[in-house]
């Protein structure tokens with residue numbers, strides 16, 4: 001087979017994606033990630049980043065990363081179990097555990113890797129995972145890698161969870177897993193209800209707090225703190241790639257679980273650690289979060305203002321309870337057109353379609369952050385009003 005024939009199917013798939021409005025065009029950012037960014041030489045309002053607290057370009061994090069490079073260089077050298085671990089990583093894990101109010105924490109290269117490490121370390125062939133039907137791709141992949149049987153329960157529905165558990169024969173171990181905040185809808189998992197079920201059956205309970213870290217709970221301590229469930233959730237997976245403004249994953253929980261992940265978490269055993277500047281910047285982020293709750297308060301104030309005004313204009317913002325605002329549009333082609341027109345108005349807000357969200361549920365996903373001012377929000381809202389009217393989405 002000639003080389004063109006071998007890859008023709010990919011060309012056909014890509015053409016199809018383009019026809020369906022599902023081909024993702026990635027914008028190139030020519031400035032630091034912040035409330036405003038430069039794209040194509042133009043300053044645009046940035047409504048896309050998960051940079052909830054505006055820390056991605058914070059002077060304290062930049063400084064910490066630079067100082068750490070001077071002291072430790074840039075790379076960790078190898079896998080930690082092979083080349084040893086740096087004091088920076090150990091210190092970060094100690095501080096994360098204290099921040100989250102748990103016995104211990106372990107870091108990974110990303111939140112995605114944290115899920116891939118954790119789930120297969122806890123359950124395997126012959127075991128069962130009860131998984132929310134809308135869980136994040138990294139949870140789904142972690143479940144598949146584990147080779148345990150996967151039983152999905154209805155989204156955010158502890159009663160359905162109980163029902164499917166009753167209908168399932170569990171012989172080995174069992175794990176209940178849910179996103180904390182669902183990243184495309186902004187709704188919050190009913191963790192107290194999930195905990196009651198996990199307790200009644202004696203199953204492990206794991207929550208992926210990627211979008212709750214730095215957002216929910218006192219000073220951004222996450223979903224467990226938000227619901228006052230300290231000591232009741234076995235595994236909290238998190239990421240430092242969102243509110244912390246850097247890159248990296250973490251798992252927080254009981255010492256015994258963290259010890260086990262150091263022995264059996266495959267991305268820990270077979271992939272190098274976070275880089276030196278990443279680890280140092282994350283430490284600076286923990287410092288900031290422990291020093292003040294101002295950024296978290298501002299994030300929520302901005303989100304409240306934005307959501308209220310969008311609803312008043314007649315937009316459907318789904319069931320969000322957090323600063324993630326899905327502006328529901330339905331067809332992927334409409335969502336892409338909406339995003340392009342917003343960009344012409346100076347607002348960068350991405351269209352999200354299948355497979356990130358179900359077919360027919362395309363949307364613009366707006367991320368409110370503490371890096372935005374009231375004026376920024378007014379500019380963004382005016383652009384949504386203009387484009388919404390032009391495209392007949394609002395009256």
Ligand SMILES: Cc1ncc(COP(=O)(O)O)c(C=O)c1O
Pocket residue numbers: 110111112113136138179183208210211239240241247248249
């Ligand atoms: C729920 C959830 N888990 C995990 C991740 C992955 O995090 P990271 O970007 O650190 O790999 C994401 C990011 O999109 C997420 O939304």
